[in-house]
Amino acid sequence: MDFEFTKEEKALQEEVREFMKKESTPEMLKETEDMGDIYGGPEGRKIIQKMAAKGWLTPTWPKEYGGLGVSDVASYMIREEMGYHGLPFGFVAAHMAGPTILRFGSDEMKKKWLPRIASGELEFALGYTEPQAGSDLSALNLRAEDKGDYFLLNGNKLFNTSCHIADCHWLACRTDFDVAKHKGVSMMIVDLKSPGITISPLITMAGWQTNEVVYEDVRVPKENLVGEKNKGFYYLMAALDFERMFPLGRYHRVFDELVEYTKKTIVDGKTLSKDPLIRQKLAQLSTEIEVTRLLYYQLAHILDKGGIPNYQSSMEKTFATECAQRIVNVGMDILGLYGQIKEGSKWAQLKGKVEKFYRTSIVETIYAGTSEIQRNIIAQRGLGLPR
Amino acid sequence: MDYDLNEEQELLKKAAKGFLSKECKPLFVREMEENPHGITPELWQKMAELGWMGLIFPEEYGGIGGSYLDLMVLLVEMGYSCLPGPFFSTVILGGMTLMEAGNEEKKQKLLPGIAEGKIFVTLALTEAIAGYSPERIAVKAEKDADDFVINGTKLFVPDAHLANYIICVARTKEGENKEDGITLFLVDAKSQGVVITPLKTFAGDKLNEVVFNNVKVPKGNILGELDKGWPIVKKVLQKAAIAKCAEMVGGGQRALELAIEQVSEREQFGVKVGSFQAVQHHCANIVTYLDTSRLMTHQAAWRISEGLSCEREIAMTKAWVTDSCRSLVALAHQAVGGTGFMEEHDLQLYFRRTKAAGVYFGNADFHREALADVMGL
Numbered sequence: 029m030d031f032e033f034t035k036e037e038k039a040l041q042e043e044v045r046e047f048m049k050k051e052s053t054p055e056m057l058k059e060t061e062d063m064g065d066i067y068g069g070p071e072g073r074k075i076i077q078k079m080a081a082k083g084w085l086t087p088t089w090p091k092e093y094g095g096l097g098v099s100d101v102a103s104y105m106i107r108e109e110m111g112y113h114g115l116p117f118g119f120v121a122a123h124m125a126g127p128t129i130l131r132f133g134s135d136e137m138k139k140k141w142l143p144r145i146a147s148g149e150l151e152f153a154l155g156y157t158e159p160q161a162g163s164d165l166s167a168l169n170l171r172a173e174d175k176g177d178y179f180l181l182n183g184n185k186l187f188n189t190s191c192h193i194a195d196c197h198w199l200a201c202r203t204d205f206d207v208a209k210h211k212g213v214s215m216m217i218v219d220l221k222s223p224g225i226t227i228s229p230l231i232t233m234a235g236w237q238t239n240e241v242v243y244e245d246v247r248v249p250k251e252n253l254v255g256e257k258n259k260g261f262y263y264l265m266a267a268l269d270f271e272r273m274f275p276l277g278r279y280h281r282v283f284d285e286l287v288e289y290t291k292k293t294i295v296d297g298k299t300l301s302k303d304p305l306i307r308q309k310l311a312q313l314s315t316e317i318e319v320t321r322l323l324y325y326q327l328a329h330i331l332d333k334g335g336i337p338n339y340q341s342s343m344e345k346t347f348a349t350e351c352a353q354r355i356v357n358v359g360m361d362i363l364g365l366y367g368q369i370k371e372g373s374k375w376a377q378l379k380g381k382v383e384k385f386y387r388t389s390i391v392e393t394i395y396a397g398t399s400e401i402q403r404n405i406i407a408q409r410g411l412g413l414p415r
Numbered sequence: 416m417d418y419d420l421n422e423e424q425e426l427l428k429k430a431a432k433g434f435l436s437k438e439c440k441p442l443f444v445r446e447m448e449e450n451p452h453g454i455t456p457e458l459w460q461k462m463a464e465l466g467w468m469g470l471i472f473p474e475e476y477g478g479i480g481g482s483y484l485d486l487m488v489l490l491v492e493m494g495y496s497c498l499p500g501p502f503f504s505t506v507i508l509g510g511m512t513l514m515e516a517g518n519e520e521k522k523q524k525l526l527p528g529i530a531e532g533k534i535f536v537t538l539a540l541t542e543a544i545a546g547y548s549p550e551r552i553a554v555k556a557e558k559d560a561d562d563f564v565i566n567g568t569k570l571f572v573p574d575a576h577l578a579n580y581i582i583c584v585a586r587t588k589e590g591e592n593k594e595d596g597i598t599l600f601l602v603d604a605k606s607q608g609v610v611i612t613p614l615k616t617f618a619g620d621k622l623n624e625v626v627f628n629n630v631k632v633p634k635g636n637i638l639g640e641l642d643k644g645w646p647i648v649k650k651v652l653q654k655a656a657i658a659k660c661a662e663m664v665g666g667g668q669r670a671l672e673l674a675i676e677q678v679s680e681r682e683q684f685g686v687k688v689g690s691f692q693a694v695q696h697h698c699a700n701i702v703t704y705l706d707t708s709r710l711m712t713h714q715a716a717w718r719i720s721e722g723l724s725c726e727r728e729i730a731m732t733k734a735w736v737t738d739s740c741r742s743l744v745a746l747a748h749q750a751v752g753g754t755g756f757m758e759e760h761d762l763q764l765y766f767r768r769t770k771a772a773g774v775y776f777g778n779a780d781f782h783r784e785a786l787a788d789v790m791g792l
Contacts (some may be wrong), residue, residue, distance in 0.1 A: 029417055029418065029419065029420065029421070029484060029713060029717045030416055030417040030716055030717070031416060031418075031713075031714045031718070034417065091723060099671065101416050103519070158684065165531045180619040282642070287790065287792070290792065291791065291792065300792035301787075301791075302792070304784075306792075307783070307787035307792050308780065308783050308784070308787070309729075309792075310787065310790065310792060311734070311783035311784070311786040311787045312734070312783055314731070314786060314790060315731040315734055315735050315783070316735075318709060318711070318728075318731050319707045319710070319735060322707070322710040322711065322714060323706075323707065323710065324709065325416055326418055329416050329417065329418045330416070332416075339702075340706075343699075343702075343703050344708060347703060347707070400692070400696070402691060402699075403692075403695065403696045403699035403700070404695060404696075404699075405701070406698075406699035406702060407689075407695035407696065407698045408695065410699070410702060411675055411698055411699075411702060412675075412679075413675070413678065413679065413687075413690065413694075413695050414686075414687055414689060414690040415690070415699060
């Protein structure tokens, strides 16, 4: 047993932290916060491409495709630091599409896409959800007709975040309507500038943008099909096993700032941190953050052993996102009336971060599989209960 | 990072599970709750022969020289089987205190006997104003020539009815600093003036009131230094807290299994109860409480074993495991339904034991407060 980083991992962590502190700009931090931690904005691209040049965006990938060939623990550590230091950490190309291409793509596809993904040059947008296909992803029906040397695409996607700033759509579409729902899905890479694609913004309560995307007679070259036709749902599910995780970094940072706030804020002649109830709440959250850390690195440990996380990734995602909500809820309680004041006012505390993250946290238990779906997975796959 | 037990630990786990599944069946557990001794000499001897009582003692004291992490593996299995008896009091509270504070002569005299299963030792710490802070130590020991004379009442002393020796935590000096002036005395349980009265407890633990009535103890029986006993107590309490966590994790594992067995078999509305999402979500929460408790316990035990700083992790772990394991057994009851409320169903054993275990060595609030200190709040 060993619950600490190796000497090499610790050294890498120091290097990563130094880099992030040095290279972060107020513009990048603001852009990342305003966009919801997704990658693709001009400021984010600057810092991430510098980082990617060191191999830190895809550290577990083989060197020939722009990785470092290091452990998953190191990779998870870097992502955690990205969240903590306010860098974008929601990557579709580097952390979802790329690994799938690496696993299931042809050699041509790997050569064509992976180096550009690893360098941070390209970002994808996740193209899964449709109006009638949310938790039940297999109900997706954006139609892709086989036209010989290309596919012709028609249909609607909803809540496809990143489409307005990404380069390509990592698209799940239906290539066969006559078989069981999950057996007729294919994965494709679509240039988001293709004629026939209309992206309309949807603004969330967090102030972030997500999108509705309409496909009208969009042509996609055959070479952009990922792996085999009609195997898409399998790839998508496999990718979730490998990639489903939630780094708590961003909320961990808010928690640390909240702790400092209670240490220096004096109410009725003593600091808030001496209030017994506040002490209990902060100690509880600190414990939950530690629990999340263990669940998070457990996934990396399983991957490093050559295994595939099973129900453990659902457990980590659920625990971490629910913990995030508890952190900001306690934060709002501690700030009291001040919690409402938004950034920009002289009365705003912690730059209005707590109210902002209070709003953002609500989606974390919904997207990438709701907490309810995750609990189904834990019960059915982890404990063997009937579907 | 490596989350796994090593090969020897896996073997120890398997062997302990096999042994306890034969020797410590639920019926036996129920019998021992009613039995005034709480253990049979036969089982105790068999455990000694397996080397369990000497697991963590160095070889020169008749032990095996195992690590704290090895002990944790064993305790998880003991918790799984609800093993009754004085293992915890003798080996952890007694044995570890002797290891920490006993001089060579005391260690030579007692540890091999404990390892062989021939000597029982317990720790008399808590009192009427019960708690795990130095302010709560009021039982007095006063110097009288070459002896000390102890007066006062200790409460909730585990297995004192079996003990050959009771380590009494007594106040030898009054002052501003409550941590100063506490001394550990090794008291022969047969000493004149020691009166032991068993307490009836809801989890079947054999706790006792121990009255010290002018009990004379030679000064040579001080463990560690005069007035400097509290740091030793604190160390032992930390190890005991994580040891309790290990028991709770084992119990939680069994509670999960009992819940899964029931919901996988029982049918209502023509389908297995376990196919309902409401029930599945209870089960998902149970296994989340369990896995997180296990991970936290492993990490804390590993840090103790490695001699790393661990005050923070111990406080977090005892707080987390106490709350989580209680919640998980309660959820298991909800999943199992009316059957689990029956005395003959095993789940109730765990419901009672988990609550008791949570209270020992500081409940969740206590440890969160300790953590708040570590956090500099």
